[in-house]
Amino acid sequence: MTQQSTEPRTTAEDAGDGSRQPAGRSWLDRYFHISDRGSTLARETRGGITTFMAMCYILLLNPVILGSVQDVQKHGLDHSALVTATALGAAVCTLLMGFIGKVPLALAAGLNVSAALTTQVVPHMTWPQAMGMCVMYGVVICLLVVTGLREMVMNAIPLALKHAITMGIGMFVALLGLVKAGFVGKGAGGPVTLGSDLSGHLVGWPVLFFCITLLLIFMLQARKVPGAILIGIVVGSALAIGATKLGGLTAKDWGGAPPTLDGNAVSMPDFGLFGHVEFGGWGSIGALSVTMIVFTLVLAGFFDAMATIIGVGTEAKLADDKGRMPGLSKALFVDGAGGAIGGLTGSSGQTVFIESASGVGEGARTGLSSVITGLLFAACLFFTPVTQLVPAQVAAAALVVIGSMMMSVAGHVDWSDRATSIPVFLTVALMPFTYQITTGVGAGVIAYTAIKAAQGKWREIGAFMWVLTGIFLVYFSLHPIEQWLGVR
Template sequence: MKIDIIKEKSSFLESYFHLKENKSNVKTEILAGITTFVTMAYIIFVNPSILKLAGMNSANAMGDAATKFSVGTDPIVSAVFVATCLAAAIGTFIMGFYANLPFAQAPGTLLTIIGITITGILMARGVKGSILIGIISTTIIGIPLGITSLANIHVFSAPPSLAPTFAAFDFSGLLSKGGTSVGGAILSVFMVVITICLVDLFDTIGTLVGTATKAGMLDENGKVLRMKKALLCDAVATTAGAFLGTSTVSTYVESTAGVSEGGRTGLTSVTVGVLFILSLFFSGLVGLVPGQATAPALVIVGVLMMSTIKNINFDDFTEALPAFFTIALMPFTYSIANGSAAAMIFYPIMKIATGRQKELSPIVYILAVLFLLRYILLPFV
C-alpha cells in the first residue's frame, strides 16, 4: 500500500512538473532544491539584522541603538524573521507551481539604504509590486524593457550588490554613516517608486537571464522560457512581502547552485519553499547569531552579485559613464534612488552628445526630465 502511494505521488509530480520532458527526476529536483536553500539560507539571519537597524524593533531604534535587539529578545525582530521565511516560501512556491522554473525567491537586503521611513518604504514597495503586476500582466511590458539595452540592465542590477557589503562593514563597526531622509513630498515618493520598480525589474531580468542561460532554459530565439510568468511571480511575491512587512522579494542568483545540481523544474523551487517553512521552527537558533556573524555572509553576497558588472560594456563610453556614476553613487550616498537617477540622467545625455539618440526609447527622456525635476525642486531629500 505504501509503495502504491509513493508511486502515485511520483506520478503526480512527473505530470505536474513535466520532469521527463525536462530530463530530470524527483530525486535530482529535491537535491537541487536543498542545494539552493543552503546557499541562500543566510537571508534568514541577515534580513532581521538589516531591518532591525532600520527601525523594525519594539523601540523603533535605528543604527547602533538597535544592535541590542535580536530575534530571541524582541517580538518585532522575531516577526521580521517570520515574515522573511513566509515571504521567501510564498514567492518560491509561486515560482515553482505557476512558472515551473527552478528559481528561488526571498527578501533582499537593500531596504535600509533607500533613505525613507519604514512605513514609507513598505508602502512604496507595495505600490511598486502592484504596478509591476499591472505592467507584466498586460502588453505594456515592452515599455520598461525598452528603456535600456540588455547590457544596461546590469547597470542597475550590479551596483546594489555593494549595499550588503557596506551593511556588513556597519555590522562590524568599520563604517559609520549619516542618514539620508526622503521627505513626504509627492514627487520624491513618486521617484522612489519608479526607482525601485526599475531596480527590481532589471535585477530580476538579469538574474533570470544569467541563471536560465546556465541551465540551458532558453528558447530558439535565446529568450528565457516563461519569462513573463517568472516576472509576474516576482511582482506578486514583492507585493506579498510588503504586506508581510519585509523588504522586496526577488529572484536570487543563488538559484544557479541548484541549477548546477540538475534542477530544471518548479519542483526544485517547491523544495526550497518547504525548507523555508521548516525554518520557522528554528527561530531560537537565529536569535543566537549576532549581527557581526552575518557580516562575512553579506560580503560574500556582494561579491557574487557584483559579478554581473562584467556584462557592462565599458569600451562604450556612453554605457560606461552612466554605469560609473551609478556604481559610485548608490553605495556612497546610501541611496539606490541617487544611483538610478544618475544613470537615467547621464544615459540620454551621453547618447545625444555622441549622436546616438536613435538608440533611446522616448520614455528615457521622460524619466530623465522627472529625475532632473526631482533634484531641482527637492535637492536635499
C-alpha cells in the same frame, strides 16, 4: 534535410515557452524544466539552501528596522509578530516565484522599502496605513506588468546597459558583503575604511571567520569543487559555533546574537500583524503627499527588482543574446504582488533579493530552488532560533564571491566606444558608491540617452528609453520638486 527520429512518442509536454518535451522524465523535471536548463535536482536543492542561508539574516534585520520606530499615534510593532510576518511574507512570495515564475529568485522584505516606511511614511500615518501604502504600490506594479509596460521597459534597455546592471549589482553585492562582515565601514577621513571601528584595521572574531570562509570558497571554486559556496558557509558556521562554545565568545564579540542554539529550537508563530491594513484617513498629510510616497515606493520596487532580475537572470544564463528572459512577465508579476503580500502580512513590501545570486552560483537554474528556499522560510515560522546558527558575517562571504562572478560579463562590453563605456561606467560605479541600485540604473539610462542624442543617433535611443530618462530625471529631482509643490 535533417533526419527525423523514428522513436515513437506517445505523449509530450508543453515546456511553457512554445517547445514540446518528450515524455519519460519525472513530473518535477518537466514542470521546472530542470534538464532543459542544464541543471539537476541536487544543484537546485543546494542552490535553494544556499540562497536561504545567504538571506536568512532578513528574519533578524527587518524586525529591528520596523520595530525601531513608532507611528504618528505612538504605536510600535511587536518583535515576535514582526519575525513571523517577515518569515511568512518571504515564504509565500518565494514559493509563488518558484511555482509560477519558475526562476531561481527568492523574495523577502525589501530593506529599501522598510527604510522608506520608517523614515518617510510612518512619521505621518499609522502602521496599518503604511502597510496599505505597500499594498497600493504592489497593485500599481502589477498593473504595469499586466499592461506589458514593465516588460517593455526591461526589453527596451540596451544590452550594454544590461551588462552594466549585472556588473554594478556584482560590485554592490560585494560591497554589501564586506559591510555586513565588518570588513569595511564608514571612515573618519574618507567614505570607507578597513574595519568597522574607524581604526583602519580588521578587528574582531567575526571578521576572521568571514575571511576564512571567503578564502575557503575561493579555493574550492578554483579547484572546481561542486557546492563550494554551501560548503564554505557550513564550514565557516561550524568554526564560528565551535569558537563561540570553546572560546567563550559573547554577544558583545559578535555585535549581536552569537551563533549558538541555546534553549528551545521551536517557537510558535505570532500572526498578530496579519491583515492589519488600512486605506484612507490620510487627511492630515494630503493626497499629494500620499501620491509622492507611492511614487517613491513604486520607483524603488520597480527598478531595484528589474536590475536584480536582469543581473541574476544573466548569471543563471537564462537571458538570450539580447538580454531577454523566458517567462519574464510571470516573474515580474510575482515580484509586483510581493508589495501587496508584504503589506497584508505586516512585513513591508517584498522584493526580489540579490542574494538569489548565491544560489545561482551553486548551479540553481529553475524555480525549484526557489521552492526549496520558500519552504525553509516557512519552516522558520516554527524554527526561528535555528537561523541564528549561521552568522551574518559567514553568510556575507557568499555575497563577495557572487560579486566577483557577476563581473565576468565585463568582457562583453565594447570599452573603446565612449557612447557605450561611459553609461556602463556610471552604472557600475554608482551602484556601490551610492549604495543604491536605482541610482546606478538611472545614471546609466540618462547618460546613454544624452550621449546618443549628442551624436545625432536619435532613432537608436527608442521611445521607452526616452520615457525612462524622463522618469529618472524626475527621480533625481524629487526633493526640489517636493519643495516646490510644498510637500516637504
